[in-house]
Amino acid sequence: MTEAVETRHFIQQMIDADIESGQWGQPGDRSVVTTRFPPEPNGWLHIGHAKSILLNYGIAQEYGGRFILRFDDTNPAKEEQAFVDSIKHDVEWLGARWDGEVRFASDYFERMYGWAVELIRKGLAYVDEQPVDDIRAQRGNLKEPGKHSPHRDRPVEENLDLFERMKNGEFENGAMVLRAKIDMSSSNMNLRDPLMYRIVNTPHHRTGDAWHIYPMYDWAHGLEDSIEGITNSLCTLEFEDHRPLYDWFIDAINKDRDEPIHHPRQTEFSRLAISYTNMSKRYMKQLVDEGHVAGWDDPRMITIAGFRRRGYTARSLQMLAADVGVTKFNALVDMGRVENMIREDLNERAPRRMVVLDPVKLTITNWGETADGGGDEDRVEMMSVANHPKDESFGTREIPFGKDLYIEREDFMEDPPKKFFRLGPGREVRLRAGYWVTCTDYTKDADGNITEIFCTYDPQTKGGNNPPADAEGKVRKVKGTLHWVHAPSAVDAEVRLFDRLYMAERPGKKSGDHLDDLNPDSLQIISGAKCEPTIMEKSGDEPDWEDGIRRFQFERQGYFCVDQDSTPENLIFNRTASLRDSWAKKQ
RNA sequence: GGGGGAAUGGUGUAAUUGGUAGCACGAGGGAUUCUGAUUCCCUUAGUUCGGGUUCGAGUCCCGGUUCCCCUACCA
Numbered sequence: 001m002t003e004a005v006e007t008r009h010f011i012q013q014m015i016d017a018d019i020e021s022g023q024w025g026q027p028g029d030r031s032v033v034t035t036r037f038p039p040e041p042n043g044w045l046h047i048g049h050a051k052s053i054l055l056n057y058g059i060a061q062e063y064g065g066r067f068i069l070r071f072d073d074t075n076p077a078k079e080e081q082a083f084v085d086s087i088k089h090d091v092e093w094l095g096a097r098w099d100g101e102v103r104f105a106s107d108y109f110e111r112m113y114g115w116a117v118e119l120i121r122k123g124l125a126y127v128d129e130q131p132v133d134d135i136r137a138q139r140g141n142l143k144e145p146g147k148h149s150p151h152r153d154r155p156v157e158e159n160l161d162l163f164e165r166m167k168n169g170e171f172e173n174g175a176m177v178l179r180a181k182i183d184m185s186s187s188n189m190n191l192r193d194p195l196m197y198r199i200v201n202t203p204h205h206r207t208g209d210a211w212h213i214y215p216m217y218d219w220a221h222g223l224e225d226s227i228e229g230i231t232n233s234l235c236t237l238e239f240e241d242h243r244p245l246y247d248w249f250i251d252a253i254n255k256d257r258d259e260p261i262h263h264p265r266q267t268e269f270s271r272l273a274i275s276y277t278n279m280s281k282r283y284m285k286q287l288v289d290e291g292h293v294a295g296w297d298d299p300r301m302i303t304i305a306g307f308r309r310r311g312y313t314a315r316s317l318q319m320l321a322a323d324v325g326v327t328k329f330n331a332l333v334d335m336g337r338v339e340n341m342i343r344e345d346l347n348e349r350a351p352r353r354m355v356v357l358d359p360v361k362l363t364i365t366n367w368g369e370t371a372d373g374g375g376d377e378d379r380v381e382m383m384s385v386a387n388h389p390k391d392e393s394f395g396t397r398e399i400p401f402g403k404d405l406y407i408e409r410e411d412f413m414e415d416p417p418k419k420f421f422r423l424g425p426g427r428e429v430r431l432r433a434g435y436w437v438t439c440t441d442y443t444k445d446a447d448g449n450i451t452e453i454f455c456t457y458d459p460q461t462k463g464g465n466n467p468p469a470d471a472e473g474k475v476r477k478v479k480g481t482l483h484w485v486h487a488p489s490a491v492d493a494e495v496r497l498f499d500r501l502y503m504a505e506r507p508g509k510k511s512g513d514h515l516d517d518l519n520p521d522s523l524q525i526i527s528g529a530k531c532e533p534t535i536m537e538k539s540g541d542e543p544d545w546e547d548g549i550r551r552f553q554f555e556r557q558g559y560f561c562v563d564q565d566s567t568p569e570n571l572i573f574n575r576t577a578s579l580r581d582s583w584a585k586k587q
Numbered sequence: 588g589g590g591g592g593a594a595u596g597g598u599g600u601a602a603u604u605g606g607u608a609g610c611a612c613g614a615g616g617g618a619u620u621c622u623g624a625u626u627c628c629c630u631u632a633g634u635u636c637g638g639g640u641u642c643g644a645g646u647c648c649c650g651g652u653u654c655c656c657c658u659a660c661c662a
Contacts (some may be wrong), residue, residue, distance in 0.1 A: 198660035
């Protein structure tokens with residue numbers, strides 16, 4: 001007997017071991033586990049952030065610990081309150097719930113400053129007043145060691161004085177910095193006397209002009225983690241080289257200190273990369289700025305807002321995060337996987353509707369004849385349709401059927417090949433939940449476009465059911481079932497069909513410019529789609545979409561959601577994903 | 588001529604830490620089907636390379652290769 005064993009990724013295994021050994025407190029106490037998501041409020045969150053959020057939140061959940069949302073607002077020049085709000089919204093939408101109030105690094109500036117003073121007193125930090133270029137030149141490079149700053153051995157009292165005056169705003173931007181005194185010949189560039197503070201005379205979105213110096217990432221980040229009692233500071237692979245510095249700063253503070261501060265453990269995992277996209281903020285900004293997309297929440301963007309507007313569910317992103325796993329391997333996840341996740345979720349949860357995207361008229365010429373004789377050309381029959389083929393709890397709805405219908409233009413061919421299971425001259429198909437119809441004639445315009453299709457229907461196939469067996473006991477069969485709408489009662493809608501933004505697996509890899517790989521057909525707007533009249537009807541059996549965004553499967557077409565700009569008078573649908581199409585693949 | 592990481596089917600990810608290389612997706616084939624969807628069944632294909640230790644190596648040792656990251660007063 002093989003049992004499904006829950007496999008634990010390397011971070012879970014590490015935490016398990018820490019708990020057993022009592023790394024953070026009493027051995028066995030799982031509730032101490034504390035994680036965080038620390039975005040800088042300077043932009044939009046993307047799918048890569050979603051992986052990080054879900055990883056951090058998931059671990060806190062699993063161990064019964066805490067998950068903290070902290071804004072790393074240490075750079076007043078680039079940050080805005082608006083991003084704080086949108087990031088909170090995205091994190092919540094993803095389903096992550098943070099512990100207590102949202103935290104801000106700027107609330108810790110005073111404490112960080114105090115610790116910096118302690119480092120100066122210990123001779124571990126100094127004020128450097130050299131120009132940026134000199135500092136840069138002295139740093140050396142990957143092969144050459146750096147050189148000491150002439151101010152490296154400035155007396156402690158002088159450092160203290162200068163640092164305080166930096167804080168008080170006595171100097172211009174860039175006039176001087178505070179640096180840690182570590183090792184200018186280290187092979188790890190991060191340890192070559194890294195900057196701790198710089199002068200920025202720009203008002204901060206939360207602290208106003210209270211500060212004139214702002215902490216650098218390496219100095220600030222570990223301290224923020226420490227203050228919040230973070231046990232596991234999870235970050236991406238490129239920070240591996242920063243870990244020695246992360247540890248050095250906390251150790252330096254704790255050196256000769258009566259009450260040592262908490263020392264979290266930083267662990268790195270590989271960031272999410274997806275084919276046919278690029279997570280680079282620079283690239284995304286260019287797409288927006290140059291109008292290649294409509295904005296940061298354009299449904300083609302891989303921002304969380306973009307995925308949301310496209311119709312992706314939080315659950316599908318959670319499924320994706322679980323699916324890609326947590327490792328240190330630089331993996332490239334196939335975009336097809338992402339698309340399959342939303343198909344999997346929506347297949348289960350989306351109620352079905354019939355919508356004709358590219359309508360062509362279909363007229364039933366014998367609608368006046370009925371099985372019991374005496375039909376009425378103008379009558380409308382109501383047909384009962386299941387809202388979900390596999391789940392009866394979705395219930396049914398009634399849709400009208402009559403003489404004048406629309407079907408999909410691509411469902412008719414003048415001279416169809418044998419394997420084409422749809423309509424053609426003389427061929428019979430089932431109109432889903434309607435009747436069986438046989439094509440008897442069609443008309444074309446001067447350009448050769450089909451303008452109208454004429455059919456007869458079989459009154460014995462009402463509801464789409466098979467006709468009764470003939471005298472020899474044989475039942476007539478059809479290969480194809482088409483979706484349709486009743487023309488007089490159809491509701492118009494705009495439908496936006498999205499495709500991948502890029503045509504290359506790794507945009508920009510070949511030519512160096514990602515714009516060269518842009519897919520010119522990534523957006524197709526259809527203005528005359530015809531929807532069944534019950535399109536927006538709430539059947540009560542419809543799932544409670546946690547974000548209020550309504551989603552449907554348009555039968556035989558794909559999954560669609562109601563766009564935020566849609567109104568009852570002017571319906572707008574976004575295609576989230578097409579259905580799998582083995583017919584298209586064969587062609 | 589530096590440092591830090593990583594390599595398992597096409598893709599992603601496991602392997603009780605030395606004991607039958609498994610799962611998912613994809614792809615191919617078939618069954619079912621009032622969505623060419625869904626569902627179900629079958630098949631496909633892998634330990635970066637070369638040595639070594641061992642009864643036995645994805646796992647340990649030695650050597651090589653390839654890929655990613657590191658020289659911001661950004662995070």
